[in-house]
Amino acid sequence: xxxxxxxxxxxxxxxxxxxxxxxxxxxxxxxxxxxxxxxxxxxxxxxxxxxxxxxxxxxxxxxxxxxxxxxxxxxxxxxxxxxxxxxxxxxxxxxxxxxxxxxxxxxxxxxxxxxxxxxxxxxxxxxxxxxxxxxxxxxxxxxxxxxxxxxxxxxxxxxxxxxxxxxxxxxxxxxxxxxxxxxxxxxxxxxxxxxxxxxxxxxxxxxxxxxxxxxxxxxxxxxxxxxxxxxxxxxxxxxxxxxxxxxxxxxxxxxxxxxxxxxxxxxxxxxxxxxxxxxxxxxxxxxxxxxxxxxxxxxxxxxxxxxxxxxxxxxxxxxxxxxxxxxxxxxxxxxxxxxxxxxxxxxxxxxxxxxxxxxxxxxxxxxxxxxxxxxxxxxxxxxxxxxxxxxxxxxxxxxxxxxxxxxxxxxxxxxxxxxxxxxxxxxxxxx
Ligand SMILES: *Cc1c(COP(=O)(O)O)cnc(C)c1O
Numbered sequence: 001x002x003x004x005x006x007x008x009x010x011x012x013x014x015x016x017x018x019x020x021x022x023x024x025x026x027x028x029x030x031x032x033x034x035x036x037x038x039x040x041x042x043x044x045x046x047x048x049x050x051x052x053x054x055x056x057x058x059x060x061x062x063x064x065x066x067x068x069x070x071x072x073x074x075x076x077x078x079x080x081x082x083x084x085x086x087x088x089x090x091x092x093x094x095x096x097x098x099x100x101x102x103x104x105x106x107x108x109x110x111x112x113x114x115x116x117x118x119x120x121x122x123x124x125x126x127x128x129x130x131x132x133x134x135x136x137x138x139x140x141x142x143x144x145x146x147x148x149x150x151x152x153x154x155x156x157x158x159x160x161x162x163x164x165x166x167x168x169x170x171x172x173x174x175x176x177x178x179x180x181x182x183x184x185x186x187x188x189x190x191x192x193x194x195x196x197x198x199x200x201x202x203x204x205x206x207x208x209x210x211x212x213x214x215x216x217x218x219x220x221x222x223x224x225x226x227x228x229x230x231x232x233x234x235x236x237x238x239x240x241x242x243x244x245x246x247x248x249x250x251x252x253x254x255x256x257x258x259x260x261x262x263x264x265x266x267x268x269x270x271x272x273x274x275x276x277x278x279x280x281x282x283x284x285x286x287x288x289x290x291x292x293x294x295x296x297x298x299x300x301x302x303x304x305x306x307x308x309x310x311x312x313x314x315x316x317x318x319x320x321x322x323x324x325x326x327x328x329x330x331x332x333x334x335x336x337x338x339x340x341x342x343x344x345x346x347x348x349x350x351x352x353x354x355x356x357x358x359x360x361x362x363x364x365x366x367x368x369x370x371x372x373x374x375x376x377x378x379x380x381x382x383x384x385x386x387x388x389x390x391x392x393x394x395x396x397x398x399x400x401x402x403x404x405x406x407x408x409x410x411x412x413x414x415x416x417x418x419x420x421x422x423x424x425x426x427x428x429x430x431x
Pocket of ligand 1: 105106107137138139249250251252253254255256303304358381382
């Protein structure tokens with residue numbers, strides 16, 4: 001399959017180039033030339049399929065034969081080695097628990113895929129591949145862990161000083177080896193801008209192979225479609241076939257884009273709901289048709305503190321930038337820290353379910369948006385123990401920390417200090 005740039009249909013590249021480059025040369029984001037529609041038989045039988053079977057069938061049209069079919073099948077099995085269950089939280093509301101991977105967040109899925117897809121392309125390259133990634137928390141840990149010790153790949157994680165939780169920080173600053181953490185004296189948007197500038201810098205690109213692992217990379221984005229199909233399969237097992245609404249806590253809007261792609265592949269999702277914190281650029285766009293990016297504001301759901309969501313252009317691209325069509329496909333709601341806190345407390349006491357701050361926005365948006373006769377699945381994007389400072393005071397007790405998190409907390413934190421200029425980042429990378 002070919003992939004075009006959101007800025008120009010004339011720029012078309014193959015899978016390998018799209019994955020290695022991340023961003024198109026005209027600064028656009030790559031999109032698949034076609035979105036294949038899966039046969040009806042696939043959906044009729046979906047409740048009988050395993051996560052791995054669904055994963056292979058959903059991704060095959062995008063990734064094979066560029067990656068040979070048998071090799072790709074192994075890759076899918078290996079990347080999806082943890083479960084993604086749907087759990088009933090309250091009447092008509094279900095959580096898709098995406099936090100059973102190595103770093104307890106949904107970004108594990110995309111990162112594990114991307115590491116394996118890239119490493120299938122590394123053979124035959126002379127130079128190392130350098131991954132630059134900006135993180136507001138969870139991307140860094142998922143990417144660092146997904147790529148840890150993968151031969152021929154170096155990872156540089158840029159993160160905003162003081163704006164990432166201690167647990168998140170530990171997950172990418174303690175690994176060492178091929179993983180370097182860069183602590184930037186600025187915001188997440190600064191980190192993201194520096195990464196974007198580095199990709200466009202001539203000198204850097206002449207001297208080293210740079211690629212991105214942010215949600216702009218297709219090797220991360222497309223695999224996220226899998227779990228929407230898998231969630232639907234589990235709803236079918238629960239006897240629910242129609243009027244399924246999916247609700248996605250959103251920051252850079254990569255996750256929900258993957259859901260919209262799943263729907264275009266034929267997945268019978270009735271509608272999507274985007275839930276945000278007070279960084280409500282997209283809900284405002286849905287309301288008014290005006291897209292007005294703004295500096296990001298810090299919240300307790302900090303992995304969604306994004307003031308100019310990078311995947312928004314992909315959503316526009318999917319629907320030819322027709323506001324009316326976009327609003328038919330998705331609605332949006334935003335919530336304050338206060339509302340998030342109250343929901344953590346209420347859902348723990350009423351439903352005996354511990355949400356994380358991001359999932360809490362999704363739960364609230366389902367409460368607000370779900371109509372008579374509909375059932376809703378919200379994405380629980382991270383495990384609550386990743387945010388103990390926020391969650392524990394609300395539920396009034398401490399949470400048991402899963403073993404794989406405890407192991408990180410024991411490691412020694414190492415990072416490089418940096419200001420927000422491209423010059424210093426360049427100097428460091430070229431050294
Ligand atoms: C990254 C992240 C999000 C937002 O996902 P996007 O794809 O950027 O919209 C939501 N919740 C958690 C826990 C995250 O780490």
